[in-house]
Amino acid sequence: MPRIRQVRAYVVRGGGADYHDQGAGHWIDDHIATPMARYPQYRGSRQAFGINVLGTLVVQVEADDGTVGFGVTTGGEPGAWIVERHLARFVEGQPVTDIERMWDQMFLASVHYGRKGLVLNAISGVDLALWDLLGRVREEPVYQLLGGAVRDELVFYATGPRPDLARQLGFIGGKLPLRHGPAEGSDGLRANLAALGAMREKVGDDFWLMWDCWMALDVDYATRLAHAADDVGLRWLEEPLLPDDYWAHAELRRRLPARMLLTAGEHEATRWGFRLLLEHGVDIIQPDVGWCGGITELLRISALADAHGKAVVPHGSSVYSYHFVLSRPNSPFAEFLMMHPDATEVVPMMSPLLADEPVPRDGRLTVPDRPGFGVELNPDVSLVRPFSREDPRAPATTG
Ligand SMILES: C[C@H](O)[C@H](O)[C@@H](O)[C@@H](O)C(=O)O
Numbered sequence: 001m002p003r004i005r006q007v008r009a010y011v012v013r014g015g016g017a018d019y020h021d022q023g024a025g026h027w028i029d030d031h032i033a034t035p036m037a038r039y040p041q042y043r044g045s046r047q048a049f050g051i052n053v054l055g056t057l058v059v060q061v062e063a064d065d066g067t068v069g070f071g072v073t074t075g076g077e078p079g080a081w082i083v084e085r086h087l088a089r090f091v092e093g094q095p096v097t098d099i100e101r102m103w104d105q106m107f108l109a110s111v112h113y114g115r116k117g118l119v120l121n122a123i124s125g126v127d128l129a130l131w132d133l134l135g136r137v138r139e140e141p142v143y144q145l146l147g148g149a150v151r152d153e154l155v156f157y158a159t160g161p162r163p164d165l166a167r168q169l170g171f172i173g174g175k176l177p178l179r180h181g182p183a184e185g186s187d188g189l190r191a192n193l194a195a196l197g198a199m200r201e202k203v204g205d206d207f208w209l210m211w212d213c214w215m216a217l218d219v220d221y222a223t224r225l226a227h228a229a230d231d232v233g234l235r236w237l238e239e240p241l242l243p244d245d246y247w248a249h250a251e252l253r254r255r256l257p258a259r260m261l262l263t264a265g266e267h268e269a270t271r272w273g274f275r276l277l278l279e280h281g282v283d284i285i286q287p288d289v290g291w292c293g294g295i296t297e298l299l300r301i302s303a304l305a306d307a308h309g310k311a312v313v314p315h316g317s318s319v320y321s322y323h324f325v326l327s328r329p330n331s332p333f334a335e336f337l338m339m340h341p342d343a344t345e346v347v348p349m350m351s352p353l354l355a356d357e358p359v360p361r362d363g364r365l366t367v368p369d370r371p372g373f374g375v376e377l378n379p380d381v382s383l384v385r386p387f388s389r390e391d392p393r394a395p396a397t398t399g
């Protein structure tokens, strides 16, 4: 088996893995409730407070036989620095097979300043690249490395402002961004409910409708919103609270209507973080495989959830979660983020970063049987390697 010769970290701006990094006029930056909404100047746009401040991090790992694997996540230049200046030393020179040991060393060596957030994004990026590389070396798709498919195809719900179109496109449900939080008072709450009611009229009674609250609420507001939304058949309330307030999650679970699900996890990391969410009332966990610790940690998180009888529906991360969902019995469906600026058509989630990025058709997807995660970097996307440990004039290779 080949050994890893080099790890390289690149940054990319404009879409990609940091999918909030979009141009003006995109729905994903149009008055969506956030914890920052208590400050009026940050209420109309999440980019105004820096939701896209990091940008995309691309990690390449090259083996001594020339095979190159890559992974992508949100991390930008600080993430690239962590990869090149710290994590690379635990990967370079190692057999491509020894992913568990590399993961353990990356995590333990950074635990004094990492544990979650950007460092776990960087570790996840390296981990995804390692799984991609192993698949390419073994000429197998990642889902085969994970034990094979437990279903023939994936089914998706769609995230975006147009569940009515998502229903026509064959998705099993539509997750709306919540637009107003506590800072906008009763008027905002009424506007939320009016929008939900109008959408329910458009999609009918059987189509799933969910709200993504992006950490914007408190227990009292979420309780009042949920009980009113229960009359409209809201299927789940997603990430209503700040991720670290596990105790508020437990209290909100106690107050929610019995049939409404509480979901969370996209901003959580590691098995320990998800253990807390599972033990504090969350019904479906939604780790992002590019943020929670990568495939290696998500395997542990998923098994823990299964032991709790809970489903794992990863936060949309394109092919990086599709291979995982395909191979897990307790991942019955997946998320697809509608990244067209008006959410009126299906476009690749990480556009323009990945060539051959598969997208659902009629809300379904058969994962391509290509080695690794089955995608290549778009050769038209320029990769910048800000912390090269070689001659900085060396051309950035994408292959
Ligand atoms: C639509 C939400 O506000 C976020 O932008 C979204 O990325 C995330 O929360 C999701 O669940 O897709």
Ligand SMILES: [Mg+2]
Pocket: 212, 213, 214, 238, 239, 266, 315
């Ligand atoms: Mg979400």
